[in-house]
Amino acid sequence: MSKEKIILYAKTLGLPLTLIFLFVAQNFVFNIWLKIFSSDYSARLFWVTLALGIVFYGPALLFKRKYSYIYLFIISFLVSALFSAQFLYYRYSQSFLQFSAIRYINQAFSVEGTAKSLLTPELFLFFAGFLLVLAVFTISKRRKFADFSLPVWEKVILFLACVAIVFFGYQYLLSTEKKEWGSTSRLYTDVYDLKALVGKMGIMNFFLEDSFKYISRRNLISDADKAFLKNYAQNKAAETPKPKYFGNAKSKNLIIIQVESLENTVINKTINGQEITPNLNQLAKDGLYFNNFYAQIGPGNTADTEFSTMNSLYPLANDVAFIDYAKNTYSALPQLLVNNGYKTYSMHGDVPTFWNRSNIYPQLGYQKAFGLADYTVTSPVGKGPSDLGDEDLFSQSLPRLEGFKQPFMATVITMSLHTPFILPENLQTLEIPAQTNLTETQWEYLQAAHYTDKAIGEFISGLKKDGLYDNSVIMIWGDHGSFTNISSALGENILPELQNSQVPFIILNSGLQGINSEPSSQLDVYPTIANLLGIKPPKTIFGQDLLNTKTPIETHFEIVSGGIDAILSPDLTYEAGEDGIFINGSCKTTPNGEALAISACQNIYTQQLNNLRASNIIVKGNLLDYFSSNIK
Numbered sequence: 276m277s278k279e280k281i282i283l284y285a286k287t288l289g290l291p292l293t294l295i296f297l298f299v300a301q302n303f304v305f306n307i308w309l310k311i312f313s314s315d316y317s318a319r320l321f322w323v324t325l326a327l328g329i330v331f332y333g334p335a336l337l338f339k340r341k342y343s344y345i346y347l348f349i350i351s352f353l354v355s356a357l358f359s360a361q362f363l364y365y366r367y368s369q370s371f372l373q374f375s376a377i378r379y380i381n382q383a384f385s386v387e388g389t390a391k392s393l394l395t396p397e398l399f400l401f402f403a404g405f406l407l408v409l410a411v412f413t414i415s416k417r418r419k420f421a422d423f424s425l426p427v428w429e430k431v432i433l434f435l436a437c438v439a440i441v442f443f444g445y446q447y448l449l450s451t452e453k454k455e456w457g458s459t460s461r462l463y464t465d466v467y468d469l470k471a472l473v474g475k476m477g478i479m480n481f482f483l484e485d486s487f488k489y490i491s492r493r494n495l496i497s498d499a500d501k502a503f504l505k506n507y508a509q510n511k512a513a514e515t516p517k518p519k520y521f522g523n524a525k526s527k528n529l530i531i532i533q534v535e536s537l538e539n540t541v542i543n544k545t546i547n548g549q550e551i552t553p554n555l556n557q558l559a560k561d562g563l564y565f566n567n568f569y570a571q572i573g574p575g576n577t578a579d580t581e582f583s584t585m586n587s588l589y590p591l592a593n594d595v596a597f598i599d600y601a602k603n604t605y606s607a608l609p610q611l612l613v614n615n616g617y618k619t620y621s622m623h624g625d626v627p628t629f630w631n632r633s634n635i636y637p638q639l640g641y642q643k644a645f646g647l648a649d650y651t652v653t654s655p656v657g658k659g660p661s662d663l664g665d666e667d668l669f670s671q672s673l674p675r676l677e678g679f680k681q682p683f684m685a686t687v688i689t690m691s692l693h694t695p696f697i698l699p700e701n702l703q704t705l706e707i708p709a710q711t712n713l714t715e716t717q718w719e720y721l722q723a724a725h726y727t728d729k730a731i732g733e734f735i736s737g738l739k740k741d742g743l744y745d746n747s748v749i750m751i752w753g754d755h756g757s758f759t760n761i762s763s764a765l766g767e768n769i770l771p772e773l774q775n776s777q778v779p780f781i782i783l784n785s786g787l788q789g790i791n792s793e794p795s796s797q798l799d800v801y802p803t804i805a806n807l808l809g810i811k812p813p814k815t816i817f818g819q820d821l822l823n824t825k826t827p828i829e830t831h832f833e834i835v836s837g838g839i840d841a842i843l844s845p846d847l848t849y850e851a852g853e854d855g856i857f858i859n860g861s862c863k864t865t866p867n868g869e870a871l872a873i874s875a876c877q878n879i880y881t882q883q884l885n886n887l888r889a890s891n892i893i894v895k896g897n898l899l900d901y902f903s904s905n906i907k
C-alpha cells in the first residue's frame with residue numbers, strides 16, 4: 276500500500292475508529308467505576324459495545340466530510356450526555372435511567388444534586404468523544420472540507436466488514452446467553468437483575484433496548500380497551516359503608532415480613548417429630564391465619580408479589596411491571612401511608628437494581644430502601660460469601676426499626692429460602708432421617724425453611740422486647756411457592772394449577788385471631804391493611820378487604836399465555852383445560868368437588884376475566900388516573 280493510501284485511510288477512518296474504541300472503553304470504565312463490572316461478561320461486553328460503536332460512529336463514513344463532522348458532533352454529544360446522565364443517575368439512585376424515566380431526571384438530581392455535585396471529574400471521560408471531535412475539527416488543516424474518497428469496491432468491503440462485526444457482536448451476546456440459560460428470553464423479556472444486564476451489554480445497549488421496548492409498547496391499548504375500562508370503572512362495586520375492624524390498628528406501625536418461597540404447606544407440619552416452622556406455627560395461632568391464600572405471579576416472581584400486594588393490581592403475564600412499567604402513576608400502599616403521616620421503608624439484602632426496585636420504589640411511595648450495602652454479612656447463606664442470611668437481615672433491621680420515628684411502615688423481604696436453598700451445614704438444624712420420600716431439593720428446602728423460621732422467631736421476640744410488637748400490626752406472607760413440589764411430598768391436596776401458589780398469610784394484631792379458610796389472594800392485602808389502619812384505600816384497588824367480604828371471594832391465576840388457570844370461590848372451583856379455552860375447562864363444587872356443567876362457572880369466569888383485563892389495561896396504558904376518574 277502506498278504512503279498516500281495509508282494517509283488517506285488514516286484520515287478517513289482515524290476519527291470514527293478512535294471514537295468506536297473509545298466508546299468500548301467508556302462502556303468498560305462505566306461498569307468498573309460503578310462496580311458493576313464482571314470479568315465473566317467481558318467478552319460479550321466487548322463485542323456488543325464494539326457493534327454498537329460501529330452502529331453509532333460508522334455512518335460518518337457514508338457522508339461527505341463536512342456532513343461527517345456534523346454527524347460526529349451530534350452523535351458524540353448525545354453519547355457523552357447519555358453516558359454522563361446514566362452515570363450520575365446511578366450514583367444518585369442506584370438505578371439505571373430508563374427511557375420512561377427521563378422526565379424524572381430533574382427530580383432525581385434536584386434532591387441531592389447541586390450543580391457542584393454533578394460536576395465530577397469522571398464526566399471528562401464520558402465527554403472525551405465529543406471533545407475529540409471538537410479537537411480534530413479545530414486543528415485539522417483541511418477545514419475546507421475536501422472529501423476523502425475511497426474507491427467504490429473498498430467502500431463496499433469496509434461496509435460489509437462493519438455489518439459483519441455488528442452482526443457477530445449481537446449474535447455472540449445471544450449465543451452466550453443461550454448457552455448459559457438455554458434461551459435468550461432472560462435477556463429480553465424477564466431480565467431481573469439489571470445490573471447483570473448492563474454488565475453484559477453495556478449501558479448504551481441497555482438504554483436502547485429499554486427505549487425500543489418502551490416505544491413499541493406505546494400503542495398497546497386500543498380505543499376499545501379504553502372504552503372497556505371506562506365501562507368497567509362505572510360498574511365497579513361500591514365500598515362497604517361501615518367496614519368492621521376499621522381503624523382497629525389506627526396509628527400503629529405496619530411491619531411486613533415477606534418471606535421468600537414460603538409455602539403454606541410447611542405451616543403446622545412436623546417431620547420426624549419436629550415442627551418445620553415452630554415460630555410461624557405459633558404466630559399463626561397468635562394471629563389471624565389465612566390458609567387458603569394465593570400468590571399470583573408472572574415472570575416477575577418476588578417483584579410481582581410486591582407489585583400485587585402494594586398496588587392491589589394483577590401482575591402481568593408476559594412482562595415484569597417493576598421493570599417495564601416502573602414509572603407509571605400508581606396509588607400504592609406506601610404512598611397512601613406517607614399521605615397519612617407515616618415514614619416508609621423497605622429492607623432487603625439484595626442490590627437495589629434487582630427487579631429495578633430502586634426505580635419503582637419511589638413511585639410506590641417508599642421513602643428509603645435499605646439494600647445489601649446497608650447490611651453486614653456475618654454468616655452468609657446462599658451461593659456466595661456476600662449473600663445476606665435472614666438472621667443477619669432481621670437482627671440488623673431490628674435496631675433500625677427501633678430508631679425510626681413512629682408511625683412507620685417497614686417491609687422486610689427475606690432471601691435465604693431462595694432456590695437452590697443453600698444453607699451452611701452448621702445452620703441445618705432439622706433432623707431429617709436419611710430415608711425419606713423427599714428429594715434432595717425438598718430436603719434442602721425444609722432445612723432452609725426451618726432456618727428462616729428461626730430468624731423470624733428471633734425478630735418477633737426482639738419486637739416484643741422493645742415494645743414494637745404491641746405498637747404495630749405485623750403481616751407475614753410468602754411471596755410465592757418453592758417450585759419443589761414440596762406440598763405434594765408433604766401430602767397436601769392442592770389443585771395442580773395452584774401447587775406453587777399457596778402461601779401463608781398471617782395478621783398479628785390484638786383482637787384478631789383464628790383461621791380463615793376462604794379463598795383469598797395477595798391482591799387482598801392492601802385493602803385489608805388499609806381497613807385495619809383506619810385509612811380508606813383508593814377506589815381503584817382490585818382486591819377485597821378480607822375482614823369485610825360480603826361477596827364471595829374469588830381468586831384466579833394466570834398462566835403464562837395470559838389466560839386464567841383456576842378460580843376458587845367458596846362454592847365453585849374452575850380449572851382451565853390444556854388449551855385454556857373456557858368451555859374445555861372443568862367446573863366443580865367447592866369443597867366437595869362434584870362435577871357441574873361448565874356453564875355453572877360462566878359468571879365467575881367472566882367476572883375474573885374482566886378484572887384481569889381491566890387491571891392489565893391500567894398497567895399497560897398507565898391509566899390509573901383515567902380509571903379512577905371514571906369510578907362513581
Ligand code: GP9
Nearest residue numbers: 575576577578625629690
Ligand atoms: C431478589 C429476591 C429473589 O432480590 O427478592 O427474587 P426472586 O428470584 O424470587 O424473584
Ligand code: MN
Nearest residue numbers: 536576577754
Ligand atoms: Mn421470590
